[in-house]
Amino acid sequence: MDKQDVIIIGAGASGLMCAATAAYRGRKVLILDHANKAGKKILMSGGGRCNFTNMDAAPKHFLSDNPHFCISALRRYTPQDFVDLVDRHSLDYVEKAPGQLFCEHSAKDLLSILMTEVEWSGAQLQLNTHVQQIEYLSDGILVTTNQGQFECESLVVATGGLSIPTMGASGFGYELAEQVGHHVLPMRASLVPITLQPERKEQLSALSGIACEIRASAHNAQFEEPMLFTHRGVSGPAILQITNFWQPGEALQIHLAPNLTLESLNQARDQQAKKTIESVLANELPKRLVELMKTELPWLEQKLAQVSNEQLDSLIHYLSHFDIAPNGTEGYRTAEVTLGGVDTKEVSSKTFESQKQKGLYFIGEVLDVTGWLGGYNFQWAWSSGFAAGQYV
Structure with missing residues (x-):
């Protein structure tokens, strides 16, 4: 022996x-x-x-x-x-x-x-x-x-x-x-991509392959890093990080374009009144994502001068509470830890x-x-x- x-x-x-x-x-x-x-x-x-x-x-x-x-x-x-x-x-x-x-x-x-x-x-x-x-x-x-x-x-x-x-x-x-x-x-499973509810997955499938900066928050943790849309759901550093803290069934807050604030939108309205709101968004978010947002917020095509305070408020709420409708995670198959x-x-x-x-x-x-x-x-x-x- x-x-x-x-x-x-x-x-x-x-x-x-x-x-x-x-x-x-x-x-x-x-x-x-x-x-x-x-x-x-x-x-x-x-x-x-x-x-x-x-x-x-x-x-x-x-x-x-x-x-x-x-x-x-x-x-x-x-x-x-x-x-x-x-x-x-x-x-x-x-x-x-x-x-x-x-x-x-x-x-x-x-x-x-x-x-x-x-x-x-x-x-x-x-x-x-x-x-x-x-x-x-x-x-x-x-x-x-x-x-x-x-x-x-x-x-x-x-x-x-x-x-x-x-x-x-x-x-x-x-x-x-x-x-x-x-x-x-x-x-x-953790440090793992998140899957989405079937209906939302279908809506967001057109965005597969694009990434954008977000702030992901769950419990007392938050991460401001890129999120990647995939054909199964969402991934990228911000999403992987938050899965150390978030579990399926719990609240998960996704904030798109976290650098875009009500103050900066009001400033743009004062200084660039002839620009459309979607062109302002296009500086912060991928074009395909802005196109998707227009199906839910049609008034994004309007010029800034025409946009009301209530509409700006609703846009900020939409961005700060972007609903991905999380369903679960991809599990151990793709989890890093x-x-x-x-x-x-x-x-x-x-x-x-x-x-x-x-x-x-x-x-x-x-x-x-x-x-x-x-x-x-x-x-x-x-x-x-x-x-x-x-x-x-």
Whole structure:
């Protein structure tokens, strides 16, 4: 039987980081994954260019039932620490939005760096390996797989969440947690496109492929970023962000052209009385969207001088309460993350060891820690993987 110091289940972002960190400490590390390739979600993320961190990855950008849990790991392994790592490997990267770092060429370059670190550290990777049973012994943990049995002192669960099942996602990590008595908080797909009620979907289908700046609000959260109309509903950064806070059946406020105010419309009426109101809107919104609005507000064709105060009021209300008639989300099929997961109140924020089972560790997305869109979830993978790698 093959004896290891550490076995890590999952060759994703957190698992690879944990493996290299632990192996550099001199630990004998084996990574097991049921897939035929490591880091599949890394390769497909960010449109194939991987938004691998956010320089502003502060605790306020993470959701958890236990919001203080992420603080320690994020302090111990910062975005700059990860940038220093990829700089040592001469990765070309770009800042596409403030703080958001992407591979300049391909996510393959980033995965290559992680695999190189794993190789240099001496950690071993075994793919196409399905874990069948785990037994907790008095002096270790026995892992039975389709490729034989392995024994270890420390077992790290880095299996990720339920998002994108076509990439091999499953609920295996949650099952392992529940088997030893962990509480798993309710899960749902997040950072995910929103689907619409059939009638509204048909009305807005003509807008598929166009984007506009909006302010999306739900509960006490709001995001002012682009929204993209799709043939299934709406997507884009603002929509993905708000799904961390909004759930189907709840109120969702969409404000089109948030920079257009009653004051600016009145000013335009005073200074450009001969312009039509639709031409003013066309400076803020795509033409196709303005054309759709005219079917609901025919008077948009009028000149500003002819438009009443009541009509301007009604336009502002229309824009600030644009009704997309949300129906639900596209679910785990296209979700970037899984909200919820293993209750962090039962896991050490320092070592990431289970408080229910000695030698068992949880890192990454399987835990109830979810970041905003924009590289935060990858930073959580690096930080939690590094933190656990110091102790396993």
